[in-house]
Every structure is written in C-alpha cells, then in structure tokens.
Amino acid sequence: MPSVANSKDSVHRIGNDAEFSAPTSFYEPTERIENIKAELLASPYSICLERPVLLDKFWHSRDYSPHDHYLVKRAKALAYVFSHRKPRIYNHELIIGNMTSKRIAANYYPEGGSINILEDIFRLEKRAVPLHLSPREKLHLFYLGIRNLKRSVGWEAFLKHPGRISYLINNTFLAQRYFVTEVAGISHQAGNYWNIVHHGLRRADEIARTCLETKKLIDGTPLNDDQIAFYNAIRITIDGICKMAANLADEAERLAALPETSPERSKELQELAGICRHVPYNPARTFWEGLQSCWLMHIIMNLEDYEQGLSWGRLDQILYPLYLRDIEEGRLNPEKAVELIASFQLKCCETMPLFSKRIDQFFSGNTVGQGITLGGTDVEGHDVTNELSALFLDAYAQILTREPNIHVRIHEHTPDWLLEKAVEVLQMGNGSPALFGDKAIVRALENAGMTREHARDYAVIGCVELGSQGRTYNSSDAALFNLPLCLELALNRGRKFSSGFLPGKRLGPVTPPVSAMKTFDDVVKAYREQVASVVDEAVKVIGWLENAYRKIRTSPVNSIMTEGCLEKGYDITSGSARYDFTSLQIVGLADVADSLYAIKKLVYEDKRLTLEEFTQILKNNYKGHEVLRTEIISRFPHYGNGNPEVDYMMQVAVDAFTDAVTAHRNTRGGQYLVGVYSMTCNVPFGKATGAMPNGRLAGQVLSNGLSSSNGADRTGPTAALRSAAFVDNLNFGNCLALNIKFDKKVVANRAGKKAVAALFRSYLVDQGGMQVQVNMIDSDLLRKAKENPAAYPGLLVRVAGYCAYFKDLPPDVQDEIIARTEYGG
C-alpha cells in the first residue's frame, strides 16, 4: 500500500545545492503575455451561471438519489459539475482551463453565501463595479437561488431553526459587533500541491481503492460505513476531475484541428492536450505540466467550496525539481519559464468574488486572494530561496494585476537579492508582494500547536493567513470583530451610545455603569467582558455552520489536498486534517489602544474629568468639546510612534481578544486562533460605532489590522515598525496585516530600494515583526484617480491583505487609502 503523504516527502530540502547568480534584471513581457493581459483588462465582470445550473440539473436528475450517503451525494454533485462544464480555451494562453463560463466572472454557489447577490440582482449595472448579466440570466439566477434555497448552508444552519434567524439578520445583514464570513464557505487553503505535482491524484485514488478493497484503513482498522462512503466519495470526485481534464484536452485538440488556427498555436494546443490527458491524475513530468496540474486542481478547489483564499503556497519549492530537470535536459530556459508563469498568474484574474453592495463594503476590491508564497526555509531552517523565487517575481512584474497575491518569506538568511527584488516590484507601485517574517510566524504556529518542522513549512493562505502547507484546515477567515464597539458597550452597560432620550440598542451583556468604575482596571475589565461575550456568540454561530458543512457541504477535494484525511478516512469537515483551526479577526485595534490610553490619562491620572463626563462627551460626539478632541488628537501619544507607554495599550486591547478566542475549540476539535487584519470592515464597522475616547468621531473609519489609526503615526516608518514589533505576536497564529505607505518619490531610486529593504529586514528579522505590506504611490495620483477613475483603470493599491484596482473600491475606502500616513514627504 502506498504511503499517503509522509512529511519528509512533501518538504524536501531543495535549492541549497544549486548556486546561481542573483538575478538583478527583469525579463520583458512577451507579446503573448501583453495580449492576454490586454484581453483580460478589457473584459467586463459577470456572474457565471454554469455551476448553479449544473447543480440544479443534477439535484433534479435521476443521478441524484436522496438515499445515498451524504458524502457520496456531495461527491456525485461535484463530479457532475466537473465533468459537465464546457471547456473554454482562450487565445495565446499557455496554461488552459476556464475558471467560469465567461472570461472574468464570479462563480455562484447556491449551497453557500452567493445568494446575497440577489439583493442587487436588478441593479447590477449600477454598482460601482458593474456586473454584466442579461435580463434572462438574471431571472434564471433568481429562480435558481430561490429554488435551491433549502440546499444552502444558510438554510441548514439558520433558517431551519426559527430561534436562529435573528442571528443571521443581526450578524450578517446588520453586522455591527462582528461579521461571520464563514456563512459563505470555508475554503482558505494552501493544499498539498507537492503531492499533486509529484504524485498526482493517482496516489489518493490508489489509497481509496485499496482501502475499499481491503475494507481497512491504512493502519489496518476496519472501515465503518461513513469511511466506506468517504473513500467512495474520493473516487467519484477524482473520476470527475479526470473527466474535466479530458474534456479540456478534447477541446484543445478540436481547436488545434481548426483551419484558422496557426500552425504554431496548433502545435501548442496539441501539446496542451497531451498535458491535460496526463495531469493532474499522473505526476507531472515537466515544469509546464506542473503548472498546468496546479491550475487544474485550483479550478477544482474553486468549484468545490467557494473562491476565497484558495492558494498554491510554496510554488517555488514545489516546482523547483521539475524546473531544474527541464533546464538540465534543455527543454526550458528561464525566459520561457517566466512566460509560462506569467500565463499561469494571468489565469488568476479570471475569477472574482460575488458580493452584494452591502457586503462589498466589508470586503471591497474584488479580491479572492490566490496566494503564492516564495522563499523561506526548509523544515530544518535552511534557506531555500531559489531561482524560481526570482522568476515568479519576474513574471508578476510583467503583469501587475490584482491577482495573484504574492507573498515573500523573509528570515535571517534570506539573500539580499530576494528582498531587494521584492522591494523593486513594490516600487512599481502595485502594493505587491507582501513580506512575512519567518521568525515570528514559526513561533506563533508552534504556539498554536504545530511541530517546529511543520511550522517552518508554512504557506500564506489568501491575504495573510497561515497554514502548514497541505496539512492544515484553517477556517482562517471565519469572522471579523469590531473591538471599538466593545469598548463603547463597556462604557454604556452593554448598549450603544445614544445622545437622545431613548437608550441605545442593547448589543452586549450588562456591565457595571461608568460611575462604578473607580480604577482604570475596572474599565479594562468591562471591555474584556464585552469582548468575551461577542466572541462566545460568534463561536456559537460558527458551530452551527460547521455542523451544516459536515452535513451538506463536505469537501472531498480538500480532503485529498490535506494530510490526515485519507489516513483517517473522514472528510476534512469532520476534523480529519493534521492541523485544524478556526480563526477570528480584529478590526479597530489601534483605536481601542489609543482610547484606553486617553481614558487612563484624562480620567485616572490627570483627573481632568470623570469617566461619566467623558462618556457623556462621547455620546454627544464631542459636540461643544472640540478643543478637548483636538488636544487628544494632536497632543496625546498614539500607537505607531514607538512610544512604549501607549504601545502597551495595544497589548491590553488585543489580549482581551486573544484570551477570549483561544479559550475556544471549534466543533471539529480544532483550536481557535487570532488574526489581526480587517479586510475593509473598518469602514462599515466604523459607521456602526460611536465617538471614541481617542478623538475619533462617530461613524468615522476605524484603524485596520495592526496599523495605527489613520494619520496617528507621525514619527516615521522606523517608529511605526518598532511599535508594531512591540506588540507580542506569539498568539497571532493567523498572522496580521500592517500597512505602510511611502511617498513614491522618496523611495523610488536604487538607494530607496536598499533603504526600504534594510528597514524591512530590521523589522522582520531583528525585531521579530510578522508581516508588512506596502503602498508606494503618491497621494496626488490617488486623488486624481478618485476624481477620474476611468483614466487609471489599472492602478493597483494594497487594501488589506490584498491588492485591488483603485477604481473598484467604494469612495470611503478610497479615502481611507489616501489618508493613510505617507512617509518621507
């Protein structure tokens, strides 16, 4: 019996043996790459109806048997979609396989949260980012959505239970205290692409077949009925995947035979047909096959759960043996490899999420976060940066599109050229790649329960989230929390502020009145209680969802892609992955920290006013106390300036959340983790939050991730990074996002590149920083782009853990990005 995925196999030490000259220049994009990019930029956004139509067909066909085991039912449905979708191959591309039935479109997941788009269905063209759909398609989608409502997780987890409906309404529709993202799906995975590339699906198929034949698990335990169904589901799924690849190969051959196809293209298509008949079932034999195999499995992952955070992880490591062999045997040169990678990366632009205008406020920018992680170490901690790390950056520099999401791992022995090359790509002004500090991340992942070896083999999932590649099931973007609102509730006995006669809405537990808070610790205690309460509630809601997933939305593909599932014979949604986590995110951390400091100073140290008076001022939104507000904003210390006294308040603010979150385990038995990033929830959460003690007015935007509140870091980037590194990141097992913005003029040249590289080396290596993401764009340009978006269609900015086209962002998010402190003016 073949071994499944022994860890030694999947974390080979490679790269060290190959010395090569540091690549200093970038390759020019070929005409092919320019053409594909131009076509993509000119394509409108739409919604693909193929997946819901096929599912609908399947559910109402004879193939569907209500008596099947639920795992088999799900696998059959997925395999039906895989094998019946129409293959589409576009001009010029070297990596084939369409993500949807249109050039750029969102997949629709009737089982998940896609139904939210029906809110907008009759005004799709009027959105800031218009979606193009014919009236017929709209009606069809509406019909499909309603008809299959009972097959959705929302139904299973909430609507079925009358007592839970209010939670659905309060926490996704009127989200104020938190937003449960998991309603839409779990996804967020950096699967075991090492296995896919080097062993193919064949290995999983053989394990499933053997287990079914012997009726035993690999370790010899007899199978129960659920396990038999599981292995059957795996085989059905793999069969569906193979059919999809074969259909694609047929299409390539058909196109190759067309008279209008040029002989060169015809040859390419024939070659691609051969590749698709081989992978992903068989191990890839060449670099090209490796990339194509990864792409096909990526489509499959997208079709299974939903589109968010599906990442490839460490492709420079996974594909390196194939690359080396191709080079050695003369099949490939670096320039051709860059072209292949660029074509691969451009495929990432074909997909987008489906958010209604309401939800888009929380996750603006059309990101799906298809992460590629470069550089880093092997399991023993040796540097494995290699030539492919450079070529992936080269390829990205050629396209500079909103996807994929490039992540570069930095550690003590990262060669200067990689860091400098990453900064050079940043200087192109597109906000990518993001940089990750191995030291802090390995420490945090070990703290979350991983072995050191597995922690060192981490890959970034989606935006900033973490997993040991191919071993982790992390519902990494399960929910986001409005911490400033918790402070507001703590100052008002669990109610929102209200300046009128009526009391504000009750959202949290009753905590002591401010008149009873005799010390600063009393304030912190009430705040902690409010935070714990909201986390408890979200954990309860997420538990309902987890149960729904286990029942109606299992993940056979993800179970193939993750170590542990095939060994245990259970679906990944039952907790069979080697590591299992659910992660909760923080919004508005710096606002809470600065506010706690202001309360401590004004009320308890200087005793300039009582907490009751201060709270009353906040309820009145500083009306009549503008001078006090100005003083707090301009004279009080704020987080982000290297001032330990106020930076310490970050620790107080975040510890409340960490303690509340890590006390929980999910229903799969996995640990809850903390992530410090905000997507764009800081804008809608801000609208729902009253005035704060740090001078922020009601409704204003909140701080994001680990960044300071907008405009509060005035001492420059070195102090801002020091402040960020001051906050203990041991418990941030789901990482953090720190935004730094530079004036492009200052850091434009060679010296700027060296300086910024040095800055980040200090932060990520010497100071133990975890993550940093950078915008190097001048604000003047952004202001112009805001006035005249049409003139800057390709202008990319870093939003949260991801990049977006500036024109795709709603105006208040645009303003926030313009307002982020810019260094070096």
Added chain:
Amino acid sequence: MLYDSKKERHQPLVLSVQHFCLQDGPGVRSVIFFKGCPLRCVWCHNPESWSMYPELAFKKHLCINCGYCMDICPEKAIKSPGHWDRERCRLCFTCVQNCPSGALEGLGLEQSVESILESLRPEYTYYKNSGGGVTFSGGEPTLFSGFAAELADRLRSEGVHLAAETCGLFNLDGIVPRDNSKILAKSRDSAREVWNFLSKLDLILFDIKIFDDVKHRQFCGTGNSRIKYNLETLAVLGHNHTGPPVWPRLPLIPDITNTTENLVEWGRFLRKINLPYLTLVPYHRLGESKREWIQIKKGLNIRDLNNGDLETAKAILKSEGITCYSPGEEEWTRLSEMG
C-alpha cells in the same frame, strides 16, 4: 543679525532628531538638526535653524482659535492667537505646553548627549542593515563642536557611521600649517575644537553655493573665501587620509547658483582640489511656510526650477569633469577614490 563668534558659547539647542532620512549620506540615517547658523541664505528652507536661541513658532493652519494661549500667558504677551508681543515674551513656552492643537511650537530644546543617544539607539538596527548612521546637521553643527564631538565619541564607540552636513563656514586656522599666517591663540583653540569634531567623522557633506565672493555676500550674508579655503583644506586632509572624506553638495537655486558661470567656476575649483563628484540639490519652496511660522520676512521671490534645468546643470558640470548626483543616489564608493 549675523552670527557673532565673540559671543559666549551656549548649550546647543536641538531643533529635532529625524529618522529614516535617505538623502543625508549613505543608507538609512538619523539627522540631528542643531539650531544656529552663520549664513543667511535667501533661499534657506530651514530658516528656523538660523538663530541659536529658542523661538516661538505659530502654525496657523493648525490653530483652532480656542484662545487658551491668551489666557494662560503669564506675561499677557499674546494679543490674539498667532500675534504676540516679542518684547514681552520671555519664551517660557507656557503657551506651547497648553496649546491643544499643537499650533504653537517651541523651537530649540536643550538636549543632553544621553537623551539624544536614547532616541538614536532604537534606530541602530536600521543603520546596520542599510549601511547608514547618524548625520549632524542644522543649522551648522560645527558651531557646537564641543558638544558634537562628545556625542560623536559616544556614537563611534557604539559603532555608528557618522557624517556631518556643513555650510563650510568655520575656523580651521592652523590645522594645516600655512605660510605667512599669523594666528591668534584663541582662534587656534577654536579651530582645534572644530577639527576635533570633524576628524571623528566618517564623511563630510560640504555645501557650496555661490563662487563669486560679492554675490555670496549678497545672497548668503557673508563672504566665501574661508569656505573655499576650508573645502580645499578638508579635501587635502581627506586625500592624505588624515581627515574624513569630503563630498560636496550644491543647492540648485534658479538664477542664483544655477548660472552657467557659477557652475563652471565651481566645476573648475572642484577639479582642481580633486573632488570630481557633486550632489545637486534641487530647490524647493518648503522654507516659505516655515518663514511664516516664525514670522520673519519672506525671502526673495525665487522661481521654481524649470524642467531641464537639472539636466543642463549636470551637462555643464560634466563638461568640467564633474559627475553629478541627485540626493540619495550618490555612489559613495567613489569616496575611496580620494587619496
């Protein structure tokens, strides 16, 4: 008011210590701005660094007109926000401490060597990874050579790369023996103090402006023969490795320093003293708002640089054998050409 060298020496005032500076020497640097300068260049973008004494600055754009300053001033010197009686003001800065908006600012703090070190030490990691360090600037750091040397000693012992930006007007009498020169003992002492500071540095960024002595007097307030002498002397010392290497810089001021004549003459001079490289610092208008803050007269009306001015200047200097650089883009390895 010109700098009076006969005045007794003051505890130096520091305007600010700025970090992540990329144009004041190699790598990521922190710059210490001393307060006090012997020159009064009409284009100066740091006019608050002229006077050696503390000053009260008012940033009108921040003021919220709350009137706290008027109420709180012990001398009742403030008539309305932004308007105060300079005769009455004792520069006690009570108003600054109580200004909620930060519109009022006291310029020039007495800082100890220890407190400056404290603010620099967290930055060492950035120096280390970028090949950067600390730059003494101002104002004119050599005015405070005693203090600066003490600070430089401490920083050197902690392994920090040191540079200074100087306007070149200081006393080096007797450091290099000159024929037929009669040097007063007092003058020799002050020169030794300056040299004691400069010799501890790893790099001197030497500002040159107008070659013509008369024009220099007109636009910068003093003649420039001493500046030229000092540049030549430091170049010699640098070349024979008895002093730190020198890198000249020239602010490109439209119609003042940016004339063909001026550039050609400086080019020839630099070639003569074997410093064939130069940083051209383009003029910007930041100093104008600062003049308003400390309420001194607006300087000359200087036009912006035209497109192409920089390139023309570079070409002129190149024809004189001088390679020009933009701030932050210098090839510091060229310093090893010295000697």
